[in-house]
Amino acid sequence: MSNPSHAWSERPVDEMRCPTCGARQGAWVDVCRRCKSDLRLLRAALAAYERSWRSALAALDDEQYDEAAAHARRCLELRPDAEARRLLAVCQLLRGDWTEAAELARMV
Numbered sequence: 602m603s604n605p606s607h608a609w610s611e612r613p614v615d616e617m618r619c620p621t622c623g624a625r626q627g628a629w630v631d632v633c634r635r636c637k638s639d640l641r642l643l644r645a646a647l648a649a650y651e652r653s654w655r656s657a658l659a660a661l662d663d664e665q666y667d668e669a670a671a672h673a674r675r676c677l678e679l680r681p682d683a684e685a686r687r688l689l690a691v692c693q694l695l696r697g698d699w700t701e702a703a704e705l706a707r708m709v
């Protein structure tokens with residue numbers, strides 16, 4: 602059986618939007634290039650998202666689907682975007698939780 606985690610990118614977050622002025626920029630800058638807002642907190646949240654993302658993929662590789670779902674849920678809390686919902690939906694499918702998987706799929 603092919604491994605489901607191979608469909609996912611290693612780096613889900615490669616840009617962020619300044620919460621003050623909305624300017625898009627690379628996900629790894631400290632200060633907004635347009636308005637000079639401090640982006641370190643936002644960057645820390647994105648880094649935590651990325652750590653949870655990688656942990657979820659590693660758990661999927663090990664077929665630890667409960668653990669993968671817990672990491673994916675953390676991603677969704679940190680950044681509730683379509684990518685995180687898809688990841689959690691896949692984890693829930695693999696765990697056999699069809700109800701939550703279907704709910705998440707509807708939200709994408």
Ligand SMILES: [Zn+2]
Pocket residue numbers: 619620621622623624633634635636637638
């Ligand atoms: Zn800004």
